[in-house]
Amino acid sequence: MNNQTSLFQYILKIADNQLILGHRLSEQCSKGPFLEEDIACSNIALDLIGAANSLYIYAAAIEGANKTEDDLVYLRSERAFRNVLLVEQPNTDFAYIMCRQFLFDTYDYFFQQALQNSNDQTLAAIAAKTLKESTYHLRHAGNWIIRLGDGTTESNMRLKNAFNNLWCYVEELFEQDAAELDLVAQGIAVDAQSIKSQFYSHIAEIMQTAGLEIPSGIFMQSGGKKGVHTEHLGFLLAEMQSVHRSFPGVKW
């Protein structure tokens, strides 16, 4: 893989995470537990999709194949998406949605913090911008983990189930292939191992405050970064891409 292809793939990995989670969260619009929370989730979804948009514009320029950000979003199929499995998991109850947010937001916060020091100026600038928004996201999700975990028997039980079901997707966040490690060596990509301990210690701190224990003995899943996804991504893309695929080049 040459450097340009590696960089392109790396940007896609970051952008796809933001887009797919943003889309998942946008599915909740009008279904929030109460009005303010509904607005919060929609706001966060917008931030995520907005960050993805900036990254796709850059990815399209790096690829140099005369494509636009819309081509990358609407005309790639499942195997070409590089997001982690965590972000594509479908919405169930509110505890599950907040748990998924919390795991991703914690990773994203430390990831963007590190990426703003990248040697790649565009990635660094987008990361500095994204970090401001990620801070709000993480605070929001963390507060909900504490509130639900330390809430009623029902909310605690639901949140515990959510952590048990989602924990198997955590390790994939820190997986890096040879091409990405090459970018790490050049000071472009973030060394995932360098943010791992910050990730786990923040998770542990919040979970402890919430009266929860970190799940143990869970077999870790992976594949998303290589384009091997759970069955849920296909359905998400089918809906997200349907208008563009039915009416190619449509504008509104």
Place this chain on the structure above:
Amino acid sequence: MVKMLHSKEVSFIWDILNEIPDPEIPVISLVELGVVRGVEWIDTQLQITITPTYSGCPAMRMMEMDIEQSLRKEGITDFKIVMQYHPAWTTDWMSEVTKSKLKTYGIAPPQAHTKQRIGALISDAPTEVACPQCNSVNTKLISEFGSTACKSLMKCNDCLETFDYFKCI
């Protein structure tokens, strides 16, 4: 003679841009909001540099269209709007005059400097935000996410009105 290539001075362009209201907060202009970062003639083309407030702010496209329309109205047709990410937009760029306009409009302006506000990862309710209606500082945060990406929702414990607070970022 070279100067005559451009019929409009840069300062004149800034004045035009300063008259374009923010689509969601019409009492302040795009310049006051800090979205416009640069105005420059490059040969015969006018280049306007803007930066997004929030990555996903739906008003950004509207702002670009408003800029385009205002320039065309002045007979300027050869221009380019460039999106810039660095330095990232911050509420620190707002002047005191701009902040007081927000307050009069009913939005509590951003407090303090972002350096003092960013970074808390657990609870970070802004303290002593004055209610724009009755000036009481006996207020509480309802949600960090309000009617637009840039605002939080707060409530005054004295006059009982809810109000928008312009987030510090």
